[in-house]
Amino acid sequence: MAVRTIDVRERIMARNDELAEQVRERLHASHVPALNLVSSPGAGKTLMLERTLADLGGELVLSVITGDVQTQNDADRLARHTDRLVQAVITAGACHLDARQILTALDAIDLDATDLLFIENVGNLVCPASWDLGESAKVVLFSVTEGEDKPVKYPKMFQQARTVVLTKLDLLPHVPFRVERAVEYCRQVNPALEFLSTSALQPEGLQEWYAFLWAQVRSKQPPRTVR
Numbered sequence: 001m002a003v004r005t006i007d008v009r010e011r012i013m014a015r016n017d018e019l020a021e022q023v024r025e026r027l028h029a030s031h032v033p034a035l036n037l038v039s040s041p042g043a044g045k046t047l048m049l050e051r052t053l054a055d056l057g058g059e060l061v062l063s064v065i066t067g068d069v070q071t072q073n074d075a076d077r078l079a080r081h082t083d084r085l086v087q088a089v090i091t092a093g094a095c096h097l098d099a100r101q102i103l104t105a106l107d108a109i110d111l112d113a114t115d116l117l118f119i120e121n122v123g124n125l126v127c128p129a130s131w132d133l134g135e136s137a138k139v140v141l142f143s144v145t146e147g148e149d150k151p152v153k154y155p156k157m158f159q160q161a162r163t164v165v166l167t168k169l170d171l172l173p174h175v176p177f178r179v180e181r182a183v184e185y186c187r188q189v190n191p192a193l194e195f196l197s198t199s200a201l202q203p204e205g206l207q208e209w210y211a212f213l214w215a216q217v218r219s220k221q222p223p224r225t226v227r
């Protein structure tokens, strides 16, 4: 008997790309930049968002979708810093968010009243790289505790991203991590990457990040909620 093979993965990815396009159209119609934060587990995505909501939430309307494999811990942490609804997506074992989940989450977000949308992806340097969520850009958080060679070990993530945010720079004196070496590895896999340096635990540690966020908002439209 003849064998018939169906490439299920290709079909799933093609469907995801269609849904991602719908997300992109909705974001575009409301002039909302969307940043998909990706990293290995524990690189500092949630803490950076907690600080961002607390520090910029009075000036910009920030919406958040956060993905977790099994809990809604991150959403609970973030909800303490904003009056707005934080959309928790529990992926029930999946190692990434997909475009259908984002599309569903958008139904509960008033995009016309949003200046900037954050998507905190599942902590994983492999799976989220392959899934288009319709975001404006993927932003990789790369902490100084991870070792400099992550970009060459997990190149797809760094190739898909536009920006690398180096995190936990306050720990630099305590770990064998050379920033120049890490940047060199990043550039080996993606010469177009831009870099930000941050520490969520130091008072001035997120200034570059905040300037970057304002630039994203301004690139789409004047903010609606500046006081």
Ligand SMILES: Nc1nc2c(ncn2[C@@H]2O[C@H](COP(=O)(O)OP(=O)(O)OP(=O)(O)O)[C@@H](O)[C@H]2O)c(=O)[nH]1
Binding pocket: 039, 040, 041, 042, 043, 044, 045, 046, 047, 048, 074, 122, 123, 124, 167, 168, 169, 170, 171, 198, 199, 200, 201
């Ligand atoms: N020293 C230091 N610790 C940090 C910094 N940012 C985050 N941490 C700590 O790193 C740990 C992980 O931070 P999270 O914000 O939960 O990291 P995450 O990327 O959201 O983790 P997952 O969602 O599990 O992938 C926590 O104990 C944070 O307090 C930083 O800038 N400096």
Ligand SMILES: [Mg+2]
Binding pocket: 045, 046, 047, 074, 120
């Ligand atoms: Mg988190």
